[in-house]
Amino acid sequence: MNTIDPRQALDALAAEYARRAEAIRRDLGRSHSPSFAEQAVQRQNDDVLRALLAEAEDGLRQVERARERLAAGRYGECVGCGEPVGAARLAALPAAELCMNCASRPAH
Template identity: 65%
Template sequence: MTAFDPSAALESLFSEYTARASAIRRDLGRSHSPDFAEQAVQRQNDEVLEALLAEAEAALLLVGKAKLRLSEGRYGDCLQCGQPIQAQRLAALPAAECCLDCADRTK
């Protein structure tokens, strides 16, 4: 098993979310059909795409914050209690801001 590399994991997530957001923006920029019925369906699809774009942008923000913490030497410290975030949690969620205990308390 290879060691977890937070920098590589965060870069990979950043690239993935950037590509996803770009693709969604491209889809949202397409023109709609002149047919009213088809246009109604396309507008509903746009609402779904807008929600997906918001999720991708929120994830990009979290990854950006994690990259900043990494550069400042604070990566892996819980923002709530200051204790180290479990290695397994960081491997699963590289942009995690809180340890599992604190994350459970905020639910």
């Protein structure tokens, strides 16, 4: 059976989120066209980029929380109910905080 090292998985995930965030920041830092019509489109694109940046930064926070759980010996334990998150879920989502049961519950 092939087991995944959570530290390596979290490091790889953090690196991917950091690369994504940096690329988005570079795109947001570019200058806009002097054309008003072109600027309008570029500013709409900037709104999308800001949303993508927020997602990447949220991903980095999720990885940091997962690293904290790992250091505390609680990695793989659902923060909702305390049951195991599940190896397959952690393999797919190394920073997963919730088991499938808790993740599928409607948010209040």
